[in-house]
Ligand SMILES: Nc1ncnc2c1ncn2[C@@H]1O[C@H](COP(=O)(O)OP(=O)(O)OP(=O)(O)O)[C@@H](O)[C@H]1O
């Protein structure tokens with residue numbers, strides 16, 4: 001029983017981390033179709049934002065609360081610049097986008113190395129997130145609960161914005177039919193830039209959260225990139241609901257596999273599961289139903 | 295209102311429409327006819343800004359709008375109802391309308407006015423637009439265009455592929471709208487009877503060139519038929 005609860009929670013926790021890393025990507029990749037290989041480096045930028053904020057502010061709790069919105073702005077601003085300088089010229093060319101953003105990612109890693117040094121740095125966990133709480137007999141670290149809650153909040157906000165706000169309607173309209181959106185008076189350029197800003201900002205938020213459970217190095221973001229893409233693809237492109245289910249499922253798979261083997265074998269296991277799944281259901285978990293393609 | 299001068303446009307480097315001159319005056323309805331593939335849709339896409347102009351010019355109220363993006367031309371008073379009952383399929387019918395009304399001062403009233411014009415849409419607002427029938431989607435598309443309060447309405451075969459009783463409804467709505475004043479209409483239409491009834495002037499396109507133009511008075515039917523025959 002304890003083992004099961006422990007594993008379920010580990011799965012949920014791993015899933016929520018994956019989800020945070022993938023949420024922004026579900027906008028930029030899932031909705032807009034941009035393969036942004038520098039997304040991981042935006043996460044990394046969020047990590048260093050948390051680090052720098054703590055150096056400046058001192059108090060771990062206050063700095064965490066400041067770093068979350070600042071991380072959003074830092075990630076968002078980087079995304080905006082990338083979109084404006086490069087991505088917007090490559091919208092119909094996915095392979096070029098992939099190569100260019102991969103290069104940008106490497107450059108950003110080098111910049112981080114030059115500024116912060118190659119060795120990993122650590123962010124102090126605030127007092128109120130130290131230790132664990134007892135959940136059905138299992139000790140659960142508070143940091144993991146915090147990340148879980150943050151993921152739930154972030155997903156809910158994104159889903160509500162997409163569903164119920166004017167900005168969300170515009171994003172869905174441009175994604176659905178760009179020409180029609182333009183002739184309905186919507187500036188698709190502005191919507192592209194805005195969507196990329198939000199998606200990249202969410203990467204920054206994920207980065208801030210990740211400093212609570214691990215140290216930060218220039219390659220921190222990279223390690224989350226593949227998993228994040230997997231979550232978006234397996235969930236069904238652009239479907240937030242799908243990303244949630246896929247992230248939790250992957251997290252749980254990984255946790256269970258890990259119990260019976262090693263972490264790297266677990267990773268292989270997850271890959272195999274996804275490959276088989278996508279063979280059976282190439283469109284992902286969830287798809288949109290419509291009558292016309294327009 | 296709208297003036298096309300020697301307009302050439304197409305896809306990639308291949309021109310499809312060659313040197314078209316056409317004028318739509320204030321409160322006027324002009325019908326453009328022609329066989330499949332004559333370049334009617336291509337002409338309209340250039341007018342609204344979805345494909346670039348290769349040479350010539352598009353003037354709205356005497357001002358060249360060639361280089362303005364499509365969304366800016368909407369703000370200048372153009373509204374476009376594309377061929378094929380296009381709508382935002384993943385949005386509900388209501389969202390299709392609200393999307394355009396967002397940010398307008400009297401957005402709610404504008405939506406209401408369109409729903410009075412197309413009462414059949416009222417019970418469908420919560421339904422995903424991609425699941426509506428062709429006729430319903432066409433009404434939705436016209437309503438969406440009207441919310442932008444256009445001075446020039448550009449319609450691409452509004453009755454194509456729609457069952458006869460709905461066609462009659464859409465036709466009479468278009469005639470009514472044009473009769474209200476303050477709205478010019480550029481209408482691409484294959485259905486000769488409706489086109490000549492609604493419009494005061496016509497132009498026939500053949501292989502991307504204007505083969506014939508004139509008033510829709512006596513003898514127009516024969517002239518159009520002659521111009522369309524190859
Ligand atoms: N996206 C495109 N790329 C290349 N060529 C195109 C494209 N769209 C249309 N064409 C070509 O341009 C020509 C004119 O097409 P257009 O759609 O303007 O005709 P149309 O008069 O609207 O015909 P219909 O009555 O069938 O709607 C056709 O030969 C068509 O094959």
Ligand SMILES: [Mg+2]
Nearest residue numbers: 334335336377
């Ligand atoms: Mg056409």
